[in-house]
Amino acid sequence: xxxxxxxxxxxxxxxxxxxxxxxxxxxxAFAEAADQFGDLAVVxxxxxxxxxxxxxxMAGFDGGKMSLATLLVPxxxxxxxxxxxxxxxxxxxxEDDPERIxxxxxxxIHGVVFSTDDEERRNELLAAASATDHxxxxxxxxxxxAPKEILEVAGEIISKGPYLTGQTSSDNDVVxxxxxxxxxxxxxWDRALFELFPEFRHSADLADAEYDDxxxxxxxxxxxxxxxxxxRLRKQVPSTRSAAKPGSRRSMGTKIFS
Numbered sequence: 669x670x671x672x673x674x675x676x677x678x679x680x681x682x683x684x685x686x687x688x689x690x691x692x693x694x695x696x697a698f699a700e701a702a703d704q705f706g707d708l709a710v711v712x713x714x715x716x717x718x719x720x721x722x723x724x725x726m727a728g729f730d731g732g733k734m735s736l737a738t739l740l741v742p743x744x745x746x747x748x749x750x751x752x753x754x755x756x757x758x759x760x761x762x763e764d765d766p767e768r769i770x771x772x773x774x775x776x777i778h779g780v781v782f783s784t785d786d787e788e789r790r791n792e793l794l795a796a797a798s799a800t801d802h803x804x805x806x807x808x809x810x811x812x813x814a815p816k817e818i819l820e821v822a823g824e825i826i827s828k829g830p831y832l833t834g835q836t837s838s839d840n841d842v843v844x845x846x847x848x849x850x851x852x853x854x855x856x857w858d859r860a861l862f863e864l865f866p867e868f869r870h871s872a873d874l875a876d877a878e879y880d881d882x883x884x885x886x887x888x889x890x891x892x893x894x895x896x897x898x899x900r901l902r903k904q905v906p907s908t909r910s911a912a913k914p915g916s917r918r919s920m921g922t923k924i925f926s
Contacts (some may be wrong), residue, residue: 669910672924674701675712675716677715678709679729681697683717683721686717691725691728702736710736710737713792714740714745722746724752725751726746738780739783740807741780743797748800751802754902754904755902757898757902763895768811770813773806781794790852793851797916798855799855807860808864811864814843814893817840821843826848863897865889866890867890869914893915
């Protein structure tokens with residue numbers, strides 16, 4: 669923004685509009701700022717407004733609707749906002765229809781990550797989001813919708829490294845996102861895997877794991893359910909007085925793409 673004196677007023681305006689539920693008006697404020705000062709104005713506002721406000725605003729534009737925030741949100745601002753995304757979910761919906769929430773979360777994350785053809789920005793978004801505990805849980809929620817395919821991808825990554833094709837037994841939309849995460853951040857990929865499959869401590873352990881999708885069979889792999897992961901993410905929502913911090917979980921990087 670060429671004149672930083674406008675930044676506090678614009679940030680305050682957007683925050684008040686979002687908290688009042690006027691998301692369309694907040695989006696209009698973003699658009700006017702971009703027209704007057706350039707896209708950098710929107711970037712600076714998103715860097716300055718509270719992450720819970722960013723989460724609330726972007727949650728209103730999942731799916732078919734597009735927001736300037738989706739296109740321009742800085743990686744760290746987006747990563748911080750993911751800590752609050754679960755606060756927008758209804759408790760009864762988590763219990764009664766967890767798949768619906770997971771699909772909405774997928775639409776949000778996929779929409780932000782693949783809103784650009786800029787591979788560097790995409791990698792920065794994925795690396796920043798997966799570097800936090802809440803980010804790892806968010807990705808695990810998405811992976812829980814296609815555990816068999818995720819295990820296949822894990823095995824292919826171990827065997828082929830950067831030359832993986834991403835071919836699995838299905839064309840599930842989660843697979844390209846999983847591969848993009850693994851290529852952007854080895855540690856983030858591992859952390860999301862271990863959040864979904866908590867008994868494993870190294871991604872190489874998953875290379876020989878087999879997923880039995882028979883609902884009547886005794887599970888051979890300990891896997892957290894979508895509902896369980898949604899509740900885990902809900903419990904990770906910080907108070908508005910605490911900032912989102914980098915993940916405290918142990919690094920599991922395996923240098924699979926070196």
